[in-house]
Amino acid sequence: MDFFNCIDMYGEAVAVIAEDSEQISYKEFLLIADxxxxxxxERSLVFCICGNNIESIAGYIGFLRGSVVPLLVNMHTNKEAxxxxxxxxxxxxxxxxxxxxEDISDCEPVYYYGNYVLLKTSFTSSYSLHDDLALLLTTSGxxxxxxxxxQSYKNIMSNANSISEYLKINDKDRYITTMPMSYTYGLSIIxxxxxxxxxxxxxxxxxxxxxxxxxxxxxxVTSFGGVPxxxxxLKRLRFSRMDLPSLRTLTQAGGRLxxxxxxxxxxxxxxxxxxxxxxxxxxxxxxxxxxxPPEYAILKAGSIGIxxxxxxxxxxxxxxxxxxxxxxxxxxxxxxxxxTMGYSNDCxxxxxxxxxxxxxxxxxxxxxxxxxxxxxxxxKKRFLxxxxxxxxxDEVESMLKTAGYECACDGTDDGMKIFxxxxxxxxxxxxxxxxNTGINxxxxxxxxxxxxxxxxxxxxxxxxxxCYGGSLV
Numbered sequence: 001m002d003f004f005n006c007i008d009m010y011g012e013a014v015a016v017i018a019e020d021s022e023q024i025s026y027k028e029f030l031l032i033a034d035x036x037x038x039x040x041x042e043r044s045l046v047f048c049i050c051g052n053n054i055e056s057i058a059g060y061i062g063f064l065r066g067s068v069v070p071l072l073v074n075m076h077t078n079k080e081a082x083x084x085x086x087x088x089x090x091x092x093x094x095x096x097x098x099x100x101x102e103d104i105s106d107c108e109p110v111y112y113y114g115n116y117v118l119l120k121t122s123f124t125s126s127y128s129l130h131d132d133l134a135l136l137l138t139t140s141g142x143x144x145x146x147x148x149x150x151q152s153y154k155n156i157m158s159n160a161n162s163i164s165e166y167l168k169i170n171d172k173d174r175y176i177t178t179m180p181m182s183y184t185y186g187l188s189i190i191x192x193x194x195x196x197x198x199x200x201x202x203x204x205x206x207x208x209x210x211x212x213x214x215x216x217x218x219x220x221v222t223s224f225g226g227v228p229x230x231x232x233x234l235k236r237l238r239f240s241r242m243d244l245p246s247l248r249t250l251t252q253a254g255g256r257l258x259x260x261x262x263x264x265x266x267x268x269x270x271x272x273x274x275x276x277x278x279x280x281x282x283x284x285x286x287x288x289x290x291x292x293p294p295e296y297a298i299l300k301a302g303s304i305g306i307x308x309x310x311x312x313x314x315x316x317x318x319x320x321x322x323x324x325x326x327x328x329x330x331x332x333x334x335x336x337x338x339x340t341m342g343y344s345n346d347c348x349x350x351x352x353x354x355x356x357x358x359x360x361x362x363x364x365x366x367x368x369x370x371x372x373x374x375x376x377x378x379x380k381k382r383f384l385x386x387x388x389x390x391x392x393x394d395e396v397e398s399m400l401k402t403a404g405y406e407c408a409c410d411g412t413d414d415g416m417k418i419f420x421x422x423x424x425x426x427x428x429x430x431x432x433x434x435x436n437t438g439i440n441x442x443x444x445x446x447x448x449x450x451x452x453x454x455x456x457x458x459x460x461x462x463x464x465x466x467c468y469g470g471s472l473v
Contacts, residue, residue, distance in 0.1 A: 002157050003195040004064040010197040013171055017201045017219055018054050019211075026197070030065075032058040032113065037066030039111040039118055040093055043129050044068055045350070047086070049096035051075045052177040052202045055116035057190060059095045060181070064156075068093075069129055069350070071136040071148065072182040074456055079103050088146050088346040090123040128351040136344065137184055139283045149184075149283045150341040150352070156191060158337035159286040162308040163192040166291050167249065167277065171197035174246075176221045178207065178230060183457045185254045188287030189225055207233050213242075220246040227254030229458030231261055240268045247272075253279040253288065254457055256376050258398055259302035266297035280304035280376070285360055286338040289313075290374060303373045304366075311336030313374060315366060329377055332366040335359050385413045386443040399436060405429055408452050408460045416444035419465050421451060 007015075010026035017023050024032075036059050040046060046063055048070040050056035063070040071089060073082065075097065082103065086094075094104055098117050101109075107119035132152040138145060163169075175193050177200065179186035193200050201219050205212040207230060216224070224247075226234070231252060250269060252262075262278060269276035276297045281288040290313070292305030307313045315323040315330035323330040335358055342355035365378045378392040385391070393409040393416070400407045405424050411417040416439070420429055426446040434441055453464040 002064070002153050003160050003191065004061050007194050007197070010171065013197055014199040015194065016054055016057060017199060019203050019205070019215070021215075021218070022054075024054065029054075029058060030061070033062035033065060035062075036095070036111065036113060036118065037062035037068065040066060040068050042067045044092040045071060045089060045129065045347070046093040046095055047071050047073055047089070047091045049073050049075050049077075049082075049094065049100060050180070050182050051097075052181055052186075052204050053115070054202060055095075055097075055114045056181060057200070057202065058113070059116065060190075061194070063095075064134065069133055069135065070095075072138070072187070074180050074182040075100070076456065085146060086121075086123075089350075090125050090127070090347050091121060092123065094119045094121060125347070127347045130341070130351055130353055132341065132354070133350060136350075137187070137283050138182070139184075146345050148344050150344050150350070151286055152341055152354070155286040155338050155340050158310060159188060159288060159308075160191040160195045162310050162336075162338065163188060163288055164196050165309050166293075167192070167251070169193060169196040169198055172222070173198035173249075174201060174220060174222045175199070176201040176212075176216050176219075176224045177203055178224050178226050179254075180456050183254075184283040184287050185225065185227065185281070185457065188281075189251075191287075207237065216244065217246075222246055223249035223251070225251035225253065227458040228252070228257045228261070229255075229454065231257060231265060235261065235264070239265075240271075244272075247274055249275045249277065251277045251279055253281050255459055256304075256394070258401055260402055263298060263301035266294075266301055269294070270298065278303070278305060280374075282360070282362060284340050284356075285334060285336070286340060289334045289336070289338075289360075289362075292373070296373070300369075300371075300373050303369075303375050305373060307334070308336070308338075311338065313368075315368060326368055326370045329365055329367045331380060332362045332364045332374065332376070333359065334362060384411060384416055386416060386439055391416060391437075391439065396433070396437065400429065400432070403432060405432075406452055408462065408465060410462050410465055411444070414443055417465075418444060418446045419449050419452065420446060422448055424448075 012025045014023045015026040015029040046068050048059050095118050106122040109117050110120050111118040134153040135151040136148040138148050181187050266276050275294040278292040279288050280290040290304045290307050312335050314333050317330050339356050339358045339360045363380045364376050366374050366376050368374050378394045382393045396409050406421045408419045429446045453461040
């Protein structure tokens, strides 16, 4: 049975805690969720404009319980992008904050709860939803891209089960949100927590705000997760010196964590008695595909670990042949029930069935060591040729970050571009690259920008780098 239909068993246990510290039991939470779903037709599409709040998560669970398909949109998506999505997907309903009501025209309010309102739209075009389709998630943060990943009920349940199994989540755990629920990593924490009767402390505060840490301490939070950017912030905040006695588990995903930073946090967590899980995933695999068991966090620092329960990896060469030798690079291919159905670009794609058939070519280049642990070495498309030599942009970024520079690398063959922030010296960076890589100075340039553009989950927006002006060196 799908987790959202069986969490009634947790009754009076605390399901969610709001920013104002209001605690809502599973029984109360499901009453809210089920009341929301009463006002929608079955098998319709609903836009859920979400933040980390009770209204959003209750709506999400209510929609799933009512066989309604939610398309999750970050509440910070700009108005024009949202309007474009509405035109392309023609949802029957929109669940959004009351303050955004005026952004959606020609709609009828049909239900209110808290700070949210359910609108019935005037779209009349008909399209069908595949029976297995459960959820639509974007891969692009809050940019408003029309490309969404189609997730099935089996996908969601499979991944929630796997994650809760290897993390050993139970009803004594208490998580705090550090990422938007519209982001696959943030949502996977919600799904796996509710599956096991854990509690979720909901907040839109960032780690740079005192209120976040007050909530964490006040509610005895036992776990939180973060993308690499969050761990960079934790380092600046001197996490190693923090006294957080309730914290038992840290998780990391959403991009490759530098080996040095991974080793640093593995050591800190060992000394503090905290389990540190490095994980790897993609929205196209619902959320997680691998994890590094905490007992290997130091010994195998830099590794994404092993496949999650129920999944398996293989490496293949450029001709599609399976690579059996260790320490040999190839494209990482994953198989499992959490591999999603495919993509959609508008409502006409929502009738499509499973196009991936449980197999995902990740686009990541990886290797496997003699013990069966996997390591990502770059993206299939993150390579340039500079004067005939293959250059891994991710490796260049990693070198510069290790040297203390905030950067992002992009460009074309024979024209690598290194973007740095204004606090760093372009001449120093250029000298560092020449000295440490041997790349001829004619083959790359260093550009100063006000900041490195990132999406709401902390990932670098490489497409936005070209929009920046700045001095070229």
